[in-house]
Each structure stands twice: as C-alpha cells, then as structure tokens.
Amino acid sequence: MEVFLFIAIFVGIMAISALVFGGWFIVMIVRGIATFLGLRPADAPPQFQQGRRPNAVRSGPPGEQRLCPYELCKSTNDLSARFCRRCGRELGAPRVVRVQRAAVW
Numbered sequence: 727m728e729v730f731l732f733i734a735i736f737v738g739i740m741a742i743s744a745l746v747f748g749g750w751f752i753v754m755i756v757r758g759i760a761t762f763l764g765l766r767p768a769d770a771p772p773q774f775q776q777g778r779r780p781n782a783v784r785s786g787p788p789g790e791q792r793l794c795p796y797e798l799c800k801s802t803n804d805l806s807a808r809f810c811r812r813c814g815r816e817l818g819a820p821r822v823v824r825v826q827r828a829a830v831w
Contacts, residue, residue: 792817 791802794810794817801812809816 790805792805794801794803794813794815796810796813796815799810799813799815801810803811803817807817
C-alpha cells in the first residue's frame with residue numbers, strides 16, 4: 727500500500743512538472759515566432775516596442791557623453807569610448823577627457 731501511494735505521488739509530481747514545462751515551452755515558441763514575424767503585443771515592455779530603446783545604464787553625467795552616429799542606435803557613450811556600448815560600431819577618435827587629481831595628504 728505504501729509503495730503504491732509513493733508511486734502515485736511520484737507520477738503526479740512528474741505529470742505536474744511536465745505540464746508546467748510544456749506550457750512554458752509552448753509560450754516560448756509562440757513568442758519566438760511572433761518576434762520573428764514582427765508581431766508585438768500592445769502592452770510589451772519598452773525594450774520590445776518599435777523605435778529606439780531607452781538606455782538603462784548611463785556611466786557619466788549627461789554633459790560628458792556623446793551619441794552614436796549610427797541612425798538606428800543613437801545610444802549615449804562616454805567621451806573616451808572608442809566603440810558604441812550598444813551596437814559596437816566605432817565612434818571615431820576618442821575625445822580627451824579632462825581629469826583633475828586631488829592632492830591626498
């Protein structure tokens with residue numbers, strides 16, 4: 727009797743796990759196909775919406791950054807950066823960044 731109960735619980739747990747994984751797998755396939763076809767839900771997060779993606783990480787003050795020259799990217803980068811942080815394109819010659827050193831006593 728105990729063995730039968732153990733087997734029934736084990737099979738039940740395996741069935742629930744298979745259903746959860748199967749549902750997740752089907753959702754991922756449908757999302758992948760929708761992304762490939764360019765279909766987007768109306769309530770998609772900003773990074774999946776049409777147009778330029780907002781930059782989540784900025785490494786310096788806004789005055790000390792420059793935009794990527796690539797029309798579809800336009801990501802902000804440090805003045806000393808040689809390549810765009812988002813698309814990887816070359817930004818041209820790096821600009822000299824002024825650094826003031828403080829005396830430590």
